[in-house]
Each structure stands twice: as C-alpha cells, then as structure tokens.
Amino acid sequence: MTNKEYARLVEKTNKKSNVLKDCVLAFLVGGLICVLGQALNDGYKMCIDNELSAKTLASITLIAISILLTGLNIYPKIAKFAGAGTLVPITGFANACAAPAIEFKPEGYVLGIGANIFKISGPVIVYGLFSGFVYGILFYIMNLL
Amino acid sequence: MAKRLGKQTIVFEKDVALLNSACCVGKDEGNGPLAKTFDKVFYDEYIGQKTYEAAESVLQKEAIGEVLKKENLTPNDIDIAIMGDLLDQSIASTFAIKDFSIPHFSVFSACSASALGLGIGAVLVENGAVNLAICVASSHFCTAERQFRFPLNYGSKRTPNSQRTVTGAGAFLLSSQKNAPKIRAVTFGKVKDYDITDANNMGAAMAPAAADVIKAFLQDSGKKPDEYDLILTGDLGVIGSKLVIKLLQKEGIDISNRHDDCGLMIFDLEDEKSAAGGSGCGCSASVFAGHIMRKLKSGEIKKMLFCATGALLSPTSQNQGLSIPSIAHLLEIEGVKND
The missing domain is CATH 3.40.47.40 (Stage V sporulation protein AD)
Incomplete structure (x- = not known):
C-alpha cells in the first residue's frame, strides 16, 4: 500500500469534527465574553469619567478573571466546550500565559516560569509586533503619496 | 534455547512464565469499565508528590511493590528490572527504581515499551541468564501532556481522533515457573x-x-x-x-x-x-x-x-x-x- 492509498483509507476512517456545532458554541461563548467586556466597560464609564481608563479597566478585569479561572482549572473546562470562543478574546491570551506559568513552576522562577510563560503566546507577540511594524511602514509610505 | 523462526520471530523452547503482575492507575482509569481489575487506584493526580513526573514514578514503585508482595519476594530476589516510560531520558523509571537496588535498564519504544520489555525479559529468562526478571511500563496523562502537548490548564479543544494518555503502570514478574501463563x-x-x-x-x-x-x-x-x-x-x-x-x-x-x-x-x-x-x-x-x-x-x-x-x-x-x-x-x- 502506498502512502497516498493509506492516507485515503485514514481519511475514510477518521471521525469528523462537528463544525457547525463547534462554530455555534464558539460564537455564543465568545459573544458572551464580549458582552461581559462591554458591560464592564459601560459600568466603569459610569464610575469614572474617562473612556480610555474605562476600556483599560474592562480589559484588565477580563484578564484577571481568566487567570483566576485558569488557576482554578475551570478555564480549560469552559474551553473544551467553547473551543475558539474562549481562544479568540483577550481571556484566551491571558490563559495562554497563566497556564505555562503554573505548569513550569516546579522548574524554578527563572528557567521554569520565566523561560516558559510566553511559550504559547510568544509567537502571537512576535508576529503581532512584526505586522505592526510592517503596517507602520506602509502607513508612512501611503501618507507620503 | 530460544530459536529463530522465519525472518523476525523468536520462539522459546523452555517455559517462560508470566509469574504474576500488578497494576496501579489514576482516577479516570479507576472509574472506567476495568475498575475492578486494578490493584491500586490513585484519585489524586499528584499522588502526594510535588510534580507529575514524581507521581508517575510512584505509580511504578507501587506496581513493583504490589507484585513483589503477591509473590512474597523482596527486591533482592530480582535479577533485572526492565522498565519503560514516555519521558525524556526515561526519568519516571530511573527515579522509581533507584531505591530498590535491583540491576536495571530502561527501554524506549514509546507506548510499546510494555511488550518490548517483556520480550527482552523473556529472552533473558529462557536462556538462563536471569532467574527472575521484573518488567514495568508506565505513563501519566499529565506528564505526557506536558512533554508532548500543551500545559494542562491551557484551554484547548481535542480533535475527535486524538487519544487520551493513560495514567497507569503495570509490573510483571518473569520466571521459569510451570503453573503460570x-x-x-x-x-x-x-x-x-x-x-x-x-x-x-x-x-x-x-x-x-x-x-x-x-x-x-x-x-x-x-x-x-x-x-x-x-x-x-x-x-x-x-x-x-x-x-x-x-x-x-x-x-x-x-x-x-x-x-x-x-x-x-x-x-x-x-x-x-x-x-x-x-x-x-x-x-x-x-x-x-x-x-x-x-x-x-x-x-x-x-x-x-x-x-x-x-x-x-x-x-x-x-x-x-x-x-x-x-x-x-x-x-x-x-x-x-x-x-
């Protein structure tokens, strides 16, 4: 049997993900997180008269909740159910930093937590910064024209 | 003596007995369909240790202890311990065996370490090189996740074709006894x-x-x-x-x-x-x-x-x-x- 023939056999045998169900759940849970963010934002705006600070506080609150739920091992349970719904919002990023920090603690503060905290989120930061840099140059050139 | 048959097979002319065995598992396995067949079930994934790796070693130690107890043997009676696990440099096995003072080597063959260990052990026992061999293999869901996938608390969804690493260890005694498998x-x-x-x-x-x-x-x-x-x-x-x-x-x-x-x-x-x-x-x-x-x-x-x-x-x-x-x-x- 060639590799190609085997790949076809595997493809026929594999179980498929239920894409529709996954999308609906991701939409609903991800949406709920965003609604919570908006509610926090509006709430903070009522307390302090500064829109930028209110937005920052809303983000910080979501991050804090996500890290707390990660530490209590509740976040991964929600994520198993919601998939991309918990991955995409800012809570996903907080979870991606907190999870390795907890995991690598036995290996020490420097080589454990320090070296591994950005293990999952590091690439997002690197390429986020890089695309910001490219976009900045393009923006500069467009303004010159 | 062991005889070669065909291209790959070794047949044993003398008896190689699976004298006895023991197994220890984690919570999910202990709640599963085979619950009654395990010697010990540990409901805490750390098994009272500071790290998951140490917990996996405890699984092996406990399995060794159980099987020795069943046959009224002491570590001194064992000629060789052949062990395998999934961790880098087989640390689950080495940290498990270090206090037993039994001659030891680890084998790596990923999840087939159980059969590889038993196969090598059988060859050694059959030709009389050792009288009593113990073969052990283990894995732990948390150590495997750590090494091969994401940190445990990271929120991700498993694909439907992925498999779950078993938290468990099995230990087997091999000898030339008559009345055993x-x-x-x-x-x-x-x-x-x-x-x-x-x-x-x-x-x-x-x-x-x-x-x-x-x-x-x-x-x-x-x-x-x-x-x-x-x-x-x-x-x-x-x-x-x-x-x-x-x-x-x-x-x-x-x-x-x-x-x-x-x-x-x-x-x-x-x-x-x-x-x-x-x-x-x-x-x-x-x-x-x-x-x-x-x-x-x-x-x-x-x-x-x-x-x-x-x-x-x-x-x-x-x-x-x-x-x-x-x-x-x-x-x-x-x-x-x-x-």
Missing part, C-alpha cells in the same frame, strides 16, 4: 512510516506497524488468526483499531472477530473526555497486567497475541514537521491449562 514467542517489529504527520491521530500512525508485525508473526510461525482467543493491540484506539483490521484484510488475514485493543477497553468511550480511546505505555501495561492476566490465569484465554504499539515521535520531530514513525512488538502468550 507462558510467553511462547516474541516478534520484534520493524519501524513503519506511512507519512502520517497528525500527532492527534496516533492510531492511524501506528496501525501499519501493528499490521506488519502481526503478519510477520503469522508468516514466520505458519499459524492462523483463528488459533487465538484474542489478538490484542496496545493503544490503537477507535481509529487505529479499524485501520489495523482493514490493513490485514487487504493482506488476506482476518482478525476482525478476535481483535480487541487496550485503548478501547480502559475508558468509557461514550465519555467525550476519552476521545478516540486510551494511549501510552501505561495503557497496554495496566490492561494486560490486570484484566488480561486474570483471564490468562483462569484459563479463559488459552492462546493470545499481545501486540503493543508505539508512535516514535518527539516534540522536536513534530516541530520540524516530520512524519510519525511507528513500531509494534508482539508476544505469543498461552493461558494456564486447567486439565
């Missing part, structure tokens, strides 16, 4: 690679290795699948089990009505958590040491093939985008005769 032959497998790169579908990567070694044994020995009560694979899971049957069917070998897989037996497959079944060295080791050994001792299983399967990937090879080479080792085992 016997290892009659061993076939060490070849590395097979059909260019499967998806680490979330290890069953598909391993099925060709299992099919190859089963075919090799049957060819070498001239035996037929229907001579066996059970043809048991290690941890092919839902997908791999279907594939190994299909692959052998294409070769004109039908094992469909006597095949089972440790990965299918250990968890309740209705539970979404178990995905496509169990995997890991501890999967085949604990199912074989518990459930299967009982049936061999009672004579319910008269003859069987045990074929543990291993996916020989590493985090490095995965990151480099390489395929998953796989291997399987096979033992021909005879149950206790009741007449």
Whole structure:
C-alpha cells in the first residue's frame, strides 16, 4: 500500500469534527465574553469619567478573571466546550500565559516560569509586533503619496 | 534455547512464565469499565508528590511493590528490572527504581515499551541468564501532556481522533515457573512510516506497524488468526483499531472477530473526555497486567497475541514537521491449562 492509498483509507476512517456545532458554541461563548467586556466597560464609564481608563479597566478585569479561572482549572473546562470562543478574546491570551506559568513552576522562577510563560503566546507577540511594524511602514509610505 | 523462526520471530523452547503482575492507575482509569481489575487506584493526580513526573514514578514503585508482595519476594530476589516510560531520558523509571537496588535498564519504544520489555525479559529468562526478571511500563496523562502537548490548564479543544494518555503502570514478574501463563514467542517489529504527520491521530500512525508485525508473526510461525482467543493491540484506539483490521484484510488475514485493543477497553468511550480511546505505555501495561492476566490465569484465554504499539515521535520531530514513525512488538502468550 502506498502512502497516498493509506492516507485515503485514514481519511475514510477518521471521525469528523462537528463544525457547525463547534462554530455555534464558539460564537455564543465568545459573544458572551464580549458582552461581559462591554458591560464592564459601560459600568466603569459610569464610575469614572474617562473612556480610555474605562476600556483599560474592562480589559484588565477580563484578564484577571481568566487567570483566576485558569488557576482554578475551570478555564480549560469552559474551553473544551467553547473551543475558539474562549481562544479568540483577550481571556484566551491571558490563559495562554497563566497556564505555562503554573505548569513550569516546579522548574524554578527563572528557567521554569520565566523561560516558559510566553511559550504559547510568544509567537502571537512576535508576529503581532512584526505586522505592526510592517503596517507602520506602509502607513508612512501611503501618507507620503 | 530460544530459536529463530522465519525472518523476525523468536520462539522459546523452555517455559517462560508470566509469574504474576500488578497494576496501579489514576482516577479516570479507576472509574472506567476495568475498575475492578486494578490493584491500586490513585484519585489524586499528584499522588502526594510535588510534580507529575514524581507521581508517575510512584505509580511504578507501587506496581513493583504490589507484585513483589503477591509473590512474597523482596527486591533482592530480582535479577533485572526492565522498565519503560514516555519521558525524556526515561526519568519516571530511573527515579522509581533507584531505591530498590535491583540491576536495571530502561527501554524506549514509546507506548510499546510494555511488550518490548517483556520480550527482552523473556529472552533473558529462557536462556538462563536471569532467574527472575521484573518488567514495568508506565505513563501519566499529565506528564505526557506536558512533554508532548500543551500545559494542562491551557484551554484547548481535542480533535475527535486524538487519544487520551493513560495514567497507569503495570509490573510483571518473569520466571521459569510451570503453573503460570507462558510467553511462547516474541516478534520484534520493524519501524513503519506511512507519512502520517497528525500527532492527534496516533492510531492511524501506528496501525501499519501493528499490521506488519502481526503478519510477520503469522508468516514466520505458519499459524492462523483463528488459533487465538484474542489478538490484542496496545493503544490503537477507535481509529487505529479499524485501520489495523482493514490493513490485514487487504493482506488476506482476518482478525476482525478476535481483535480487541487496550485503548478501547480502559475508558468509557461514550465519555467525550476519552476521545478516540486510551494511549501510552501505561495503557497496554495496566490492561494486560490486570484484566488480561486474570483471564490468562483462569484459563479463559488459552492462546493470545499481545501486540503493543508505539508512535516514535518527539516534540522536536513534530516541530520540524516530520512524519510519525511507528513500531509494534508482539508476544505469543498461552493461558494456564486447567486439565
């Protein structure tokens, strides 16, 4: 049997993900997180008269909740159910930093937590910064024209 | 003396007995369908240790302790300990055995370490090089996740074809005793690679290795699948089990009505958590040491093939985008005769 023939056999045998169900759940849970963010934002705006600070506080609150739920091992349970719904919002990023920090603690503060905290989120930061840099140059050139 | 048969198989002329066995598992396995067959179940995934790696070593230590206790033996009576696990440099095994003062070596063959250890142990016992050997294999869900996948608290969804690493260890005593299940032959497998790169579908990567070694044994020995009560694979899971049957069917070998897989037996497959079944060295080791050994001792299983399967990937090879080479080792085992 060639590799190609085997790949076809595997493809026929594999179980498929239920894409529709996954999308609906991701939409609903991800949406709920965003609604919570908006509610926090509006709430903070009522307390302090500064829109930028209110937005920052809303983000910080979501991050804090996500890290707390990660530490209590509740976040991964929600994520198993919601998939991309918990991955995409800012809570996903907080979870991606907190999870390795907890995991690598036995290996020490420097080589454990320090070296591994950005293990999952590091690439997002690197390429986020890089695309910001490219976009900045393009923006500069467009303004010159 | 051990005799070579055909291209790959070694048959034993003298008795090699699976004198006794013991197995210790974690919570999910202990709540699964085989709950009653395990010697000890640990409900805390740390087993009172500071790290998961140390917990895995405790699983091995406890399994060794249990099997020695069953036979009223002390570590001094054991000539060699052959052990295997999935961790880098086999640290679960070395940290488990270091206080026992038993001559030791570790084997690595991914999840097929259970059968590889037993195969090597059987050769040593049969030719009289050792009188009593202990073979141990283990895996731990949390250590495997840490090494091969994401941190445990990271929120991610498993794909439906992925398998769950078993938290468990199995220990076996090998000797030349008469009244015990016997290892009659061993076939060490070849590395097979059909260019499967998806680490979330290890069953598909391993099925060709299992099919190859089963075919090799049957060819070498001239035996037929229907001579066996059970043809048991290690941890092919839902997908791999279907594939190994299909692959052998294409070769004109039908094992469909006597095949089972440790990965299918250990968890309740209705539970979404178990995905496509169990995997890991501890999967085949604990199912074989518990459930299967009982049936061999009672004579319910008269003859069987045990074929543990291993996916020989590493985090490095995965990151480099390489395929998953796989291997399987096979033992021909005879149950206790009741007449």
